Each structure stands twice: as structure tokens, then as C-alpha cells.
Amino acid sequence: MQEKVKGVFKLNEPLAPHTSWHVGGHADKYYCPSDIADLAHFLTTLSIDEPITWLGLGSNVLISDEGIRGVVIHMLPPQSYIPGLSIETLMSGDNLKHLRVEAGITCAKLARFCAKNGLVGAEFFAGIPGTVGGALAMNAGAWGGETWRHVVKVEVINRQGKTFFRNPSEYQINYRTVNGPQEEWFIAGYFQFKEGDAEASSQKIKELLRQRNTSQPIGVFSCGSVFKNPEGDHAGRLIEASNLKGYIIGGAQVSPKHANFILNLGNAKAKDILQLIEHIRAVVLKDHHIHLQPEVRLLGF
DSSP: OOOTTTSEEEEEEEOOGGGGOOOOOOOHHHHEEEHHHHHHHHHTTOTOOEEEEEEOOSSSEEEEEEEEEEEEEOOHHHTSSSSOOOEEEEETTTHHHEEEHTTTHHHHHHHHHHEEEEEEEEEGGGGGGHHHHHHHHOOOEEETTTTTEEEEEEEEETTTTOOEOGGGGSSEEETTTTEEEEEEEEEEEEEEEOOHHHHHHHHHHHHHHHHHHHHOOSSBOOOOOBBBBOOOOOOHHHHOOOTTOOEEEETTTEEETTTOOOOSSOOOOOHHHHHHHHHHHHHHHHHHHHOBOSSSSOOOO
């Protein structure tokens, strides 16, 4: 395997260091591609029934203590093929710019790139703690913005290593949910933003981040928001109203600062976090008659 491909290939790779919760077991196989051609070739080396799991910053996933069977493909710079962002002008003539953004680029980098280049509307990406690939997969959002509102088209790759384009109309896109063709994955998104005031955009990002740092736990092991907000309400408000702030199971704790965050206090297992998620759901259902839906993705369970 290592002679056939250019990227980083490992067996029995521990996955906890690759996630923001710092929990989870090992991957049977782990691969970080060197470029798109290498990724395409690697996919052709896999058996047709081998499970494939894709990982970016690991900020919206809970990986089982037993790990993940099959292969984990890690799309994260600087180890992978992501060289940066490319930008080109759309032919619309409406002061719009077209960005091709590869999947391993962090959402924060996309926000900064747009602000630096005088593009407005991308500021909300600064509040998404993940990569563009993950944002496309779940229609990630923050501060009222959503990923797919700005998508013109996407570039995908399938199990056979073939790359091609798809339009947003080929997907069912909802709040934190994207459903589309099976057995193919995002490798780049084409985004559209308006030209505007670079300084104003940079200042907006700074203010949004200041608000986030005031209201959310920063610098701790968490995954970001754990639950989707129910229509017309906020998951954090419901959890706090159920007096669950600070609640602990094992090494996992509901954040005392923001109730829609779960912290790894340093010695948590994935099972602790999962039990805490289920406890929160049960209590909120009992108290408020609302079924909270996890935003975090469960892998390997």
C-alpha cells in the first residue's frame, strides 16, 4: 500500500488526537492524501465493500472508543494536498466573485481570505470550527449564515476515484442536513460572494469572534454545538432550563458557560459523552416535550 500511494498511510492509527473532543479509538487504516490525483488512486486500491470514513478537523464527530473499521481518509492541511484557495471572477457582472475552495481548507481560513480580498457575506464561516468539506456535508452555519446559501456547484469524487461536478439542485439541503448521491464525497466547493468593504468585513469577523469568546467555552476539549436548535428555540436554552449546566457523567460535562457544549474534562471516554448526550435528550424531552436532535456525527458506534 505505501509503495503504491504518495500520502501518509498508517495502520491502527489513534484517532483521538485528530478530534477536538480528544476521544475515540483507532482506525484500522488511516490515509492522508498528497494531492487529488493521489486521493483518486488510493480510492482505486480499496475493495468495493471496504468502509470509508472522511475526517477533517474532527470538530463535529464523536468517535467510538472501539474506533472505526475500514479506512479513515483525513482531508486536512498541511499533510494533505490542500495548497490554498483559488479565486476567479464570475461572468455575472454583478460585482460577484467565484471561489473554488478545497475540502481541507478550514472555514476560518475561508472567512479571513474573503475579508482580505474584499468579499462580504463569508464572515459567518469564522464561527464554524471545521473544514469546508465538513461544512458542505452538513450545511454548517453560524450567526445566521449557512454554507449552501453561497454554493454555486461542488466537485465530488466517487469510490472509483472519478471526479465530477454537481449542482445544488441535485441535493436535498436543509438545516444542518445535506442528502445527495451515495458513495461520493466533496473535494471542493464553488462559492459566490459579493464584493464589498474589506475593512468592514474584517471588523465584523473580529466582533463576531469577540461575542463567541464571551458566550462559548474556548480553549477546552469540545466539539462545538452538540444539538441542532429546534425550530423557534435554542437547544442551549432548553438544556439550561432543565438545570443541566455543569452536569457530569464520567469525564464529560455539560459546559457551565454554554449548555449546548459538552466538555471533555481531560479523562472522558466516548461512552461518557454519548451517555451524557442521551441523558440530556431524555431530560429535555421530559421537561419540555421536545426531541433534541444531535448535530454531532457518531462514528464507529
